[in-house]
Amino acid sequence: MCVLDTTGLEVPVKENNPKFFYSLKNQVEKGSPEKPEHEIYIATLAQMPKHSKAVPKAKLMYTNGHFAYAYTAAVLTNGLGLVRNVMLFEGQKDSVTLKPILEDFHLHHDISRYEYFTADAGFDSTENYRYLVEECKLKPVINLNPRNTKDLPKPDSDSEGVPLCPKNPGLKFKYAGFCKSRNRIKWVCPLTKRGKSGYICTCPNPCTNSKSGRMVYTYPEDNYRRNTPIPRNSKLWEKFIRNVLLWNSRSLD
Template sequence: MYDSKTLIPSLKEFFNLHPIFSYRYFLGDAGFDSFDNYKYLFSKLGIIPIIPINPRNSKNLPQPTFNSDGIPTCPRDPSLKMSYDGIVREKGRATRIKWLCPMSKKVRLNGKTTYILQCDNPCTSSKCGRIFYTTLDIDFRKNTFFPRNSKKWSKLYEKRPIIEKSISLLKSSIAVDSFKLINTRSIKADVFLGAITQHIGLIITAKLGTFEHPLSLKKLLA
C-alpha cells in the first residue's frame, strides 16, 4: 500500500481517537505527494503540508491532450489514445478514471499484475509508463464513466435506436405522434383516450391468446 493512499484514512482514525489534538504542519516525504493529500490536509484539517514534489507527479512532465471523444492521448504522439484501465475508488479520495500509456501493457506474471512498457521515447521514468487520472466530479461531460466509443460505451449506446423506436411505436399506437391540436386539455384527453384504447386492445389480446401484434387493433381483429 502506498503512502499517498494510506495517509487520509490514517489521519481520520487518528483524529477520531484524539479529537483535541491539533497541528500546524504535516511533514512527509515525496511518497505523500498527491493532490488529494494536499486538499485533505489544508482544507479539512487546516494543516499546512510540507511535502517535497514527487518527480513522477510533477506537472513539468508533458501533459496528455484530449481527442474529440474526451479520451487523453499520448503526450508525445496525440494520435495514440491512452488505454482505459478502469475506475479507481478509494476511501477518502475522489472517484477517478485511470488511463494507461498506449505503449504499456498490463499483464499477469507469476500470479502478479505488472506492466510492460515498449516505448523508445518515454515521457516518464516510471517503469510502467505514463499513468494519467481524470476526476469524474471535475468535468462529468468530458470525464465520462466509460470512454466514448469504447466497446462498453458502444454496446450500451447501440440500444438507443431501439428505445427510440419503441417510444415511436408507443406514441403511434395511441395516435399522439403528431398532434393537430393546440389546446392542452384536448391533447390530454386524446392521450387518455388513446391509452384507454390501447389497454382495451391488450385485454382483447390476452383473452384471445394472440400476442403477435399487441399494439395493432387492425391486425388483431383481422
C-alpha cells in the first residue's frame, strides 16, 4: 500500500523566529491599542510577508498545528509509515502533486509491488483516478472532495455522448474544446455566448449561479472517480480510509 500526503517542511529563516512575529505584533498594538488581543493576533498575521525574504520558495502556511514559513512537500510512504519518496512543490494544490511524485518514485522503484493507493480528499480528481488505474495499475482509495461534487442537476447525454440541458433535454451543450493535459472534452451551456472577457450565460432559468453558465466535462474513458475499483463505503474501503486518517494525525516535526 502507498500513502500520499502533503505537509510543510519548515525552513531556518528569520521569519520563523518568534522574535520576528512579536516585533510585528508590538507595532500593530501601538497603532491600535484599543483592539482586543485576538484581533491583534489576526492583524499581525495579516501583515506577515507571504514568503521569506531570504528563501522566496518558503511560503507562509499553516502546517503541523501552527503558522510557519515552509516548503510544500508531498510525502509518499508505504503501509508501515516508512517514507519512500519526498518532493518539494511551490504553491500547487494537493491534487496536482500526485502524478509527479509517483512518476519520480517509479524511476527508481518497482511500483508493481504495491496494490493499493490511499490519500485524503485533497487528491480527489478524475485525472488522478485515471492515472492511478491505467498507468500505475493501483487501486485508489480516496474520499470524495465535497468541493468537487456540486449539488447541481446532472445532465443526460444523447446517443453520441453530447450532454443535454438538465432543464430542457431538447438543448444540446456546445462543444468548447478538448483539454489535452487532462484528456477531457469541455462543453458549455447551450444558451451561453462568448463575450470579450469570457462566456456569458443568457439562460432565463440557469441551473448554476456562475455568470458563465453551466460547464460540463466528458472523458474518453470510463469515469474511474465514480466507479472506483474498491467500492466506496465497503469494509475494505473503510479500512484504508482509517489508515489515511491515522497518517494525517501524525506530524513531521
